[in-house]
Amino acid sequence: MNATLEQITVGQLVAERPSRARVFEKLGIDYCCGGKKPLGEACRDKKLEPVQVIAAIRAADEQAAPEEKNWLSASLTELADHIEETHHAYLKAELPRLEFMTRKVAAVHGPQHPELVELQQVFAGFKATLESHMMKEERILFPLCRQLDAAEEEGGRPGAFHCGSINNPIRVMVMEHEHAGDALGRMRELTNGFTAPEDACNTFKAMLAGLAEVEADMHRHVHKENEILFPKAVEAEAKLR
DSSP, X not given: OHHHHHHSXXXXXXXXXXXXXXXXXXXXXXXXXXXXXXXXXXXXXXXXXXXXXXXXXXXXXXXXXXTOOOGGGSOHHHHHHHIIIIIIHHHHHHHHHHHHHHHHHHHHHTTTOTXXXXXXXXXXXXXXXXXXXXXXXXXXXXXXXXXXXXXXXHTSOOOOOTTSSTHHHHHHHHHHHHHHHHHHHHHHHHTTTTOOOTTOOHHHHHHHHHHHHHHHHHHHHHHIIIIIIHHHHHHHHHXXX
């Protein structure tokens, strides 16, 4: 049984039961951009014992709320609507707030903590990337997903996509996910895992807490797209065409 679980990708494990994300987040295992790795390989990369990780996964499975949504069974439209209404809405509210805070904290604490200047610059790039990324998803990719759903319901074929195939915008989205993941990783390094130093003021602490929350939400957000929405969209297009 353990050997079988070790061979399943981290992304698939979370797709089957989203509550497992908390286990991987706690252990530092990437289940979004790194979700294609089998569990055994992900454990070796982090120098973790697979048996212990599997035990933690099973414990999380037993504690999971029964009403937890299984996004594998959702339609493309349901997934796109959920991502837009939940994750995109969260980022649109949170990114401007954190941009202000990173700028303010860098100005006040930068002389004592020069890494905060780079943090502010990395966050600014991260915010710009995500704002452009969300706009492309909402104007291009998500409407195509809904178009595929409509064609399937009507028993027909989708009209010609201006981008040729849905694979083309998906490739761009995956690449941008990786860039955002790199930025989050760098911000984690610059802040010692979002840990406040002794001289941190309340704004400094609130900024770090906000960045940690954004990282956790991005993991769930990107996972739903990379591991569930995108493969379902590619499969649907191939089936209908």
